[in-house]
Amino acid sequence: MEQYYKAIEQFQIVGDVLSIEPYGEGHINVTMLVTTTEKRYILQKMNTSIFPDSDGLMRNICSVTEHLASRGIETLTVVKTKSGDSYLKGDACFRVYDFIEGTVTYQRVEDKDVFRNSGKAFGEFQNYLAEFDASGLTEIIARFHDTPKRFNDFKTALDADVKDRAKTCEEEIAFALARKDTFSKVVDGLKDGSIPLRVTHNDTKLNNILMDAHTNSARAVIDLDTIMPGSMLYDFGDSIRFGASTASEDEKDLNKVHFDIQLFKAYAEGYVGAVKDSITQKEAELLPYGAYLMTMECGMRFLGDYLSGDTYFATKYPEHNLVRARTQFKLASEMEKRLDEMQAIVFSILK
Numbered sequence: 078m079e080q081y082y083k084a085i086e087q088f089q090i091v092g093d094v095l096s097i098e099p100y101g102e103g104h105i106n107v108t109m110l111v112t113t114t115e116k117r118y119i120l121q122k123m124n125t126s127i128f129p130d131s132d133g134l135m136r137n138i139c140s141v142t143e144h145l146a147s148r149g150i151e152t153l154t155v156v157k158t159k160s161g162d163s164y165l166k167g168d169a170c171f172r173v174y175d176f177i178e179g180t181v182t183y184q185r186v187e188d189k190d191v192f193r194n195s196g197k198a199f200g201e202f203q204n205y206l207a208e209f210d211a212s213g214l215t216e217i218i219a220r221f222h223d224t225p226k227r228f229n230d231f232k233t234a235l236d237a238d239v240k241d242r243a244k245t246c247e248e249e250i251a252f253a254l255a256r257k258d259t260f261s262k263v264v265d266g267l268k269d270g271s272i273p274l275r276v277t278h279n280d281t282k283l284n285n286i287l288m289d290a291h292t293n294s295a296r297a298v299i300d301l302d303t304i305m306p307g308s309m310l311y312d313f314g315d316s317i318r319f320g321a322s323t324a325s326e327d328e329k330d331l332n333k334v335h336f337d338i339q340l341f342k343a344y345a346e347g348y349v350g351a352v353k354d355s356i357t358q359k360e361a362e363l364l365p366y367g368a369y370l371m372t373m374e375c376g377m378r379f380l381g382d383y384l385s386g387d388t389y390f391a392t393k394y395p396e397h398n399l400v401r402a403r404t405q406f407k408l409a410s411e412m413e414k415r416l417d418e419m420q421a422i423v424f425s426i427l428k
């Protein structure tokens with residue numbers, strides 16, 4: 078713990094430090110809760126292996142949060158170091174945020190109203206940043222949601238088949254290969270300008286929203302490490318992929334895995350209701366496709382990693398990534414059958 082006590086001394090905090098304790102359930106950065114005689118803070122040891130461009134990452138976070146704060150929107154507040162920097166540089170890198178009191182987070186969707194509120198929060202987040210010049214942001218992870226590239230990565234892993242696993246997942250491989258021509262709509266739209274470049278969060282899970290502990294209304298969007306230029310279709314789609322499933326991402330029994338259209342409707346009511354004045358016609362038309370696209374992309378990433386010998390995603394048993402791929406493909410197959418119904422829901426909200 079000594080490194081954390083030494084680190085916090087280098088920031089512009091108020092009060093004397095009383096305690097520093099582990100906090101939250103994050104898996105990327107090491108997060109600590111700092112309590113002083115005056116207030117509380119979040120201290121994070123940044124993961125520079127996953128995010129080596131710490132300068133670009135913190136520049137993105139500061140520019141976006143300062144933009145939100147200037148409009149009176151509750152957001153993360155970066156506490157500067159005593160030398161005025163946004164983070165502490167060294168062999169290990171640290172940053173500090175004000176702790177946002179009176180809030181809770183949810184790990185799973187168990188209430189449609191909470192999911193609707195999360196959709197509203199991410200929609201408002203997008204809406205508040207609609208006039209922000211996304212092109213000025215650093216691309217922290219290059220081509221993160223370039224789905225055709227993700228397909229090619231999967232295909233490369235399949236061709237190499239370094240662990241001789243392809244024979245164990247022929248059905249899943251065929252499922253992905255059969256859809257190879259369905260992955261380019263967003264990338265192509267961004268290239269030709271028919272889809273606007275926007276600020277995207279890129280990790281729109283329910284647990285990245287701080288909810289008011291008393292009202293369950295959304296207070297602030299957090300975990301901004303993957304703020305990048307992209308399409309709102311990515312953020313909407315990933316929320317649906319994660320939140321509108323009836324089972325966990327690694328559920329082995331596929332009979333329990335279904336796409337819940339009512340959860341889709343709840344989230345869309347919140348999200349689309351928030352962005353209805355800034356969303357374009359083409360974005361509205363492609364929102365259901367975005368859910369399918371992000372689900373397929375995630376499934377291909379899991380399957381590709383399984384074929385490569387589990388080099389990226391942490392696994393608990395040999396077939397873990399294959400199980401994950403199967404849940405995503407099951408969801409995608411059900412989404413395909415309900416795209417028209419999903420579209421009707423979106424357009425009914427926009428009326």
